Amino acid sequence: MKRTERIGAIIRILTENPSKPYALSYFSELFGCAKSSISEDIHVASQTISFTGTGSLETISGAKGGVKYVPDISDSEVLGLQEEFCSRLKDTSRLLGGNFVYTSDIFYDHEMVSRLARVFARKFRDCGAEYVATVETKGIPLAYNVSHLLNIPLVVIRREAKISEGSTVSINYFSGSYDRLQKMSMSKRAIKSGAKVLIIDDFMRGGGSVTGITEMIGEFGGTVVGVGIAIVASEPAVKKVENYSSVITLGRVSSEERIIEAVPTPDLF
């Protein structure tokens, strides 16, 4: 195999498996060549990945030595994403009754979701999370994509206890969006005790749902180490959650006046 092909193959394997460490010996066995050659290949692969913008190779030192691909997104890409997201969201054909905004098409669009996931992967790559958690349904693709980029498992908290989840822990919480008591339920098998958890969700208004997830994680002896939300409503200004990151901020929504306001959240990084 030629050097060019080897480098291409290394780039592919690493970028398709973000945050997953590979020993140099893995590549030297795969290509049947010396570790010193692989080291040089990785150097070129690293430059190429940096050129294409989103991510970098990180070398792991130590006896076994290796390399992993750390996903990233540039500041200008983040800004472009925020602006595109706002402009899509402000389309008044999204207005539903009760001043709700239709967003399912955005959260089920893999191009949009993978860009959003990169934002949260950059934000939370060093938070030490062992799981990504979300509550069903609309945030699942985004949370799944983040779990892929950070190479940790996903946990989906259900609204109702299901027989296929085995024994579950259930809690009740107050949802400001729906102005009523809601329930969530998590399988006892879902996370190990004492785990560090990153919460990812599509939308937050008052923070009831995130508070519920946090309480749930607490029931398992776990800790929430980060909260990433795609869209946060500007009202109420005081949330039940203190620390969270959002990509865009939803302002005034009025079905009567046919208006949806949305702006990029400042100081995302």
Next chain:
Amino acid sequence: MKRTERIGAIIRILTENPSKPYALSYFSELFGCAKSSISEDIHVASQTISFTGTGSLETISGAKGGVKYVPDISDSEVLGLQEEFCSRLKDTSRLLGGNFVYTSDIFYDHEMVSRLARVFARKFRDCGAEYVATVETKGIPLAYNVSHLLNIPLVVIRREAKISEGSTVSINYFSGSYDRLQKMSMSKRAIKSGAKVLIIDDFMRGGGSVTGITEMIGEFGGTVVGVGIAIVASEPAVKKVENYSSVITLGRVSSEERIIEAVPTPDLF
């Protein structure tokens, strides 16, 4: 930029955006070099991608000319995946009451999900689907991953009509698994009229749920062009659905005898 780096960058851009066509001019502008050089680079990129096993580059002829990455999975990888999937599933600690089997950890494990998604991307890449549809919840990461590989949007059918989905169409269907009438609900905005839809789900017993989705798609004037299910139960032998593909077949499950039987589905391709 050196040739080696260009090729690496091309591989990365194409494989990170499966099934998405790129004009040669896109790369010639990005790298500032002639289309003829890009053509040669793509030739090498294509060989490299074939070497790493899963997928190939497909050239699109015509005035604009271009190239796209078509994801694939080799027969031996499929077999390896089927065997690993069965062996994980047969772990009797998965047994729940009522002869249910706990599978959430598998369907929320991104490594497993992305390999399963490749199987369905290979199976259904030429089916002409314009959407991937699933019914919440456990099949969502898999369906999302397939939608990414085929570069089409995802549609998630809900159990309950939600205010955030706007006007919905709801249907009732009989679920053999739960031995009762179930409901599903889909936003009127979710798909365009007359669309071709690929159904992806995590599990099928009698086929009630898939029949429900099919009926739902029919309500929108659409057609189901493929059905891919990760796990299909061997009983009942006669399903409500005629054409479907599954990765593994779940045999006898008994909490009393502590047994879970699972085998690779033959003739998957």
